[in-house]
Amino acid sequence: MPAAPLNSNTPSDAICFRRASLPPKAKGSPHRRAGWCLCAAWLLAGLFAGLCPPSWAATHYVNLNGPAPASPFTNWASAATSIQDAVDAAEAGDEIVVTNGVYQTGAREVYGMSNRVAVTKPVTLRSVNGREATHIVGYQVPDGLYGPAAVRCVYLTNGAVLAGFTLSNGSTQNGGDAVANQSGGGVWCEGAAAVVSNCVITGNVAYVHGGGAYRGILNDCALTENSTDWSGGGTCESRLKNCALIGNSAYGRGGGADRSTLKDCTLTGNSGSAGGGACESTLEDCELAGNSAILGAGTFQSTLNGCRLAGNSAAGRGGGACASTLNDCELVGNSVHGDGGGAYESTLNNCQLAGNSASGAGGGANGGMLSNCALTGNSAEGSGGGANGGRLSNCVLTGNSAGDSGGGSHDASLNNCIVYYNHAGYEGANYYGGSFRYCCSTPVPEGVGNVAEDPQLASAWRLSAGSPCRGRGSGDYASGLDLDGEPWANPPSIGCDEPWSGSLTGAVSVAILAGYTNVATGFAVDFQALIEGRISASRWDFGDGMVLSNRPWATHAWTTAGDYVVELRA
Numbered sequence: 001m002p003a004a005p006l007n008s009n010t011p012s013d014a015i016c017f018r019r020a021s022l023p024p025k026a027k028g029s030p031h032r033r034a035g036w037c038l039c040a041a042w043l044l045a046g047l048f049a050g051l052c053p054p055s056w057a058a059t060h061y062v063n064l065n066g067p068a069p070a071s072p073f074t075n076w077a078s079a080a081t082s083i084q085d086a087v088d089a090a091e092a093g094d095e096i097v098v099t100n101g102v103y104q105t106g107a108r109e110v111y112g113m114s115n116r117v118a119v120t121k122p123v124t125l126r127s128v129n130g131r132e133a134t135h136i137v138g139y140q141v142p143d144g145l146y147g148p149a150a151v152r153c154v155y156l157t158n159g160a161v162l163a164g165f166t167l168s169n170g171s172t173q174n175g176g177d178a179v180a181n182q183s184g185g186g187v188w189c190e191g192a193a194a195v196v197s198n199c200v201i202t203g204n205v206a207y208v209h210g211g212g213a214y215r216g217i218l219n220d221c222a223l224t225e226n227s228t229d230w231s232g233g234g235t236c237e238s239r240l241k242n243c244a245l246i247g248n249s250a251y252g253r254g255g256g257a258d259r260s261t262l263k264d265c266t267l268t269g270n271s272g273s274a275g276g277g278a279c280e281s282t283l284e285d286c287e288l289a290g291n292s293a294i295l296g297a298g299t300f301q302s303t304l305n306g307c308r309l310a311g312n313s314a315a316g317r318g319g320g321a322c323a324s325t326l327n328d329c330e331l332v333g334n335s336v337h338g339d340g341g342g343a344y345e346s347t348l349n350n351c352q353l354a355g356n357s358a359s360g361a362g363g364g365a366n367g368g369m370l371s372n373c374a375l376t377g378n379s380a381e382g383s384g385g386g387a388n389g390g391r392l393s394n395c396v397l398t399g400n401s402a403g404d405s406g407g408g409s410h411d412a413s414l415n416n417c418i419v420y421y422n423h424a425g426y427e428g429a430n431y432y433g434g435s436f437r438y439c440c441s442t443p444v445p446e447g448v449g450n451v452a453e454d455p456q457l458a459s460a461w462r463l464s465a466g467s468p469c470r471g472r473g474s475g476d477y478a479s480g481l482d483l484d485g486e487p488w489a490n491p492p493s494i495g496c497d498e499p500w501s502g503s504l505t506g507a508v509s510v511a512i513l514a515g516y517t518n519v520a521t522g523f524a525v526d527f528q529a530l531i532e533g534r535i536s537a538s539r540w541d542f543g544d545g546m547v548l549s550n551r552p553w554a555t556h557a558w559t560t561a562g563d564y565v566v567e568l569r570a
Contacts, residue, residue, distance in 0.1 A: 057093040060086040064101030083117045083125070083136070084108055090123045092159075099128045104137035107151050111180035113173060115155040115188070122159025131166045131200045138170030138185070138204065146174035146182075146207045153186050153204065156216060158193035170204040183209035183236065186226060189216025192239065196221060201234075209258070210236035211248060218243055223256075231279070232258035233270060240265050245277075253300065254279035255291065262286050267298075274322075275300030276312065283307050288320075296322030296344070297334065304329050309342075317366070318344035319356060326351050331364075339388065340366035341378060348373050350483050350496075354460075361410065362388035363400060370395050372483050372496045374461035377528075379403075383432065384410030385422060392417050393477045394488075396461040396495045399528065399553050401425075406432035414439050415477035418455050418469060418495040421553040438474045440494050449474060455495070456550040458538045458570065459531035462497045464550040466537075469494035484534065499536070508533030510570045524557040531570045541567040 060072060061079035070078035072089040080086040083103055086096045108118035116138050119125055127134035139151035153170035156162055170185040180188075185204035187196055194216040201212040202224045212226035213235040223234040224246045233248035236258045245256040245267045254260075255272030258279045266287045267277040275281075276293035278300075285306045288298040290313075297312035298320045308330045309320040319334035322344045331342040331353045341356035345367040353364040353375045360366075364378035367390045375386040377399045382388075385400035385407045394416040397408040400423075407422035411433040419430045419441040430441045438449035451472060458464040461483065470493045478492040488498050511530040519525055529538055529552045540548040542556045543564035558564060 057095060058091070059095045059097060060090050062086045062096060062098040064099070064103065082106055087117065087119055087121065087123065087125070090121060092122050094121075095124045095126070097126060097128060098134055098165075100133040102135045102137060104135075104139075108155075110155045112176055113155075113181045113188075114149075114151045116151055116153050116170070118155040119160045119162065120155070120157050122157065124161040124163065125165075126161070127164035130164045131198060134164060135166045135168060137168050140169055140171040140205060144174075145171055145205050147171075148173055148175070152184060152188055153201075154188070156187055156189045156194040156196065158190045161195045161197065162187065162199060163195075163197040164199065166200040166202065168200075168203045172206045172208075174207045178208045179214075182207040184214030185210070185228075186212045186223075187216065188214050189238075191215060192217060195219065200224070201226060206232075210234075210238070211250070213238055217241075222246065223248060228252075232260070233272060234267075235260055244268070245270060254281070255293065257281050267291060275302065276314075277309075278302050288312060296320075296324065297336070298331075299324050303327075308332070309334060314338070314340075318346070319358070320353075321346050325349075330354075331356060336360070339382075341380065342375075343368060349480060350485070352376075352461075352483070353378060358382070363402070364397075365390060371479055372481070374398075374483060374496050375400060376460040384412070385424070386419075387412050391415075393479065394473065394482070394492065394494075394496050396457075396497070397422065397430075398457065398460055406434075408441070409434055416473035416492065416494050417441075418457070418461075420455050420457075421551075438472065438477065438494060440469050440472070451494075454551075457552050458535045458550055459529060460552045461495065462531075462535060463493060463495055463499050464537050465499065465501075467493075467499075467550070470499065501536075504534045504536050506534055508535055508570055510538075510568055512566060512568050514566070519558075521559055521561050522557055524555050527554045527556065527566065528552065529554075529568055529570075531568075533570070535570045538568065538570040541569075543567070 063079040066079040073080040107114040138153040141147035150171035153167040167186040173181040185206040186201040197219045200222045204226045206228045210232045211228035212223040215237045218240045222244045227249045230252040232254045233250035234245040234256045238260045240262045243265045247269045250272040253274040255276045256267040256270035260281045263284045271292045274295040276291035276297045277288040281302045283304045288309045294316040296318040297314035298309040302324045304326045310332045312334045314336040316338045319336035319341045320331040325347045327349045329351045333355045335357045339360040341358035341363045342353040343365045348370045350372045356378045358380045361382040363380035363385045364375040366388045370392045373395045375397045379401045381403040383404045385402035386397035388410045391413045396418045398421045403425045406428045407424035408419040408430045415437045417439045422430045436445035436447040442452045444452035453468040456464045456467040473492040473494045478488045482498040483496040509532045513528040515526040
């Protein structure tokens with residue numbers, strides 16, 4: 001077959017024809033040898049360019065009910081009926097497209113562990129109609145779940161992509177190598193370069209690590225009802241983005257995730273002994289809700305940035321977090337049967353702790369270090385409704401309660417803090433014990449720079465324009481930014497808010513929480529101002545001529561029977 005004509009504009013064409021037209025030289029002439037060697041090299045390049053078309057990645061097809069499978073399965077008419085057959089026929093960079101069905105037969109061993117599908121090449125394996133229609137089902141040993149006969153759903157090598165499948169009923173062995181044979185019941189990834197996308201990983205089990213997934217990158221996936229006998233009920237040593245981890249469990253640590261990195265994820269209803277939601281992980285902009293554990297129902301030994309922990313419950317310590325570092329986080333409505341309703345022995349920077357509870361001590365926080373935080377409306381049956389022990393700097397503790405002593409704080413070290421409007425059943429409505437420097441509380445605590453004046457709070461933790469706490473703190477204890485992310489003045493204010501007039505913008509919401517709406521004359525009713533937004537002042541009007549300014553918690557009684565409108569403005 002003749003070669004395709006060379007483009008006359010290419011260097012090979014010009015040099016070859018020019019050399020070919022040179023007059024012949026004597027045999028053995030160096031000029032002749034050099035000239036024809038150059039021509040041959042360029043001519044070969046031109047011929048290869050003309051004869052060999054570019055190598056394109058192939059597409060292989062899988063149809064469980066395919067009529068006539070024929071390797072390499074490059075069209076629907078000859079589609080493979082087994083995903084593994086198509087993987088075996090593919091080469092690196094190829095794509096394997098799978099249509100609807102439940103793929104639950106066959107197995108391929110990798111490292112001595114059986115997998116329903118073993119993707120041992122850097123290929124893309126994707127479904128046609130998504131995870132609802134395309135299932136890869138493993139095998140769990142009856143009664144025991146684990147064992148030599150167990151079949152994992154998928155093995156995924158580095159560079160491989162799995163997209164749009166439901167992986168269920170996978171399991172691992174309970175012997176052999178702890179990682180290769182006993183981890184990753186749903187999917188086992190060779191490393192951080194394997195990608196799982198838009199998949200549901202549900203009802204899988206692992207004897208050691210990662211009931212749902214072990215390692216890999218998981219994007220837009222749902223991991224539900226997976227479990228492990230040790231760590232990472234949902235996943236272990238993985239990187240997750242925009243994933244949902246729901247109802248996973250670990251007998252040991254990390255019910256949802258263990259030793260993983262999570263961004264924009266939700267972790268709901270997971271459970272474990274330590275870290276019901278996550279253990280020893282890094283989480284950014286995540287929601288952790290309704291998780292449970294003995295230690296750290298939301299998280300244990302983790303770092304969280306911009307996360308929300310709500311409604312988690314621990315049996316021992318740390319309803320929201322235990323032994324963790326939290327930055328710019330919200331801890332709301334968490335509970336513990338022991339100590340630390342919101343957090344236990346953790347480091348919290350610029351966090352809000354509200355409505356957390358403990359049957360022991362430290363409704364908001366027990367121990368640890370807190371900077372630029374607001375602790376409001378927390379409760380403890382024991383001591384320290386807001387905080388028990390620990391070191392707090394530039395924090396506000398308001399509206400907290402303790403059944404025993406120290407409604408706001410108990411035996412804590414406080415610097416530049418406001419401790420006001422708290423309640424205790426036994427003694428120390430605002431505080432009991434501890435040390436105070438440049439703080440605002442009543443009665444005035446012993447220590448340098450402390451004051452007892454009403455802080456005039458516009459809301460639960462924001463200073464009003466006329467607050468006596470402005471400029472009364474010490475620069476020795478102020479660090480970072482205030483709770484709004486704004487710089488501290490010199491000297492700084494007491495509390496977690498540094499008011500700046502130019503920043504009082506944005507949306508504002510106002511609501512009233514009342515203890516009663518129908519009472520006898522002379523009966524005092526407790527009111528709480530629920531105010532969100534950057535405000536400079538607030539005011540109560542009780543409808544009987546009594547007006548009260550900048551009091552987030554207020555009490556009022558009416559002397560004359562009648563109907564009264566209670567109004568709150570911010």
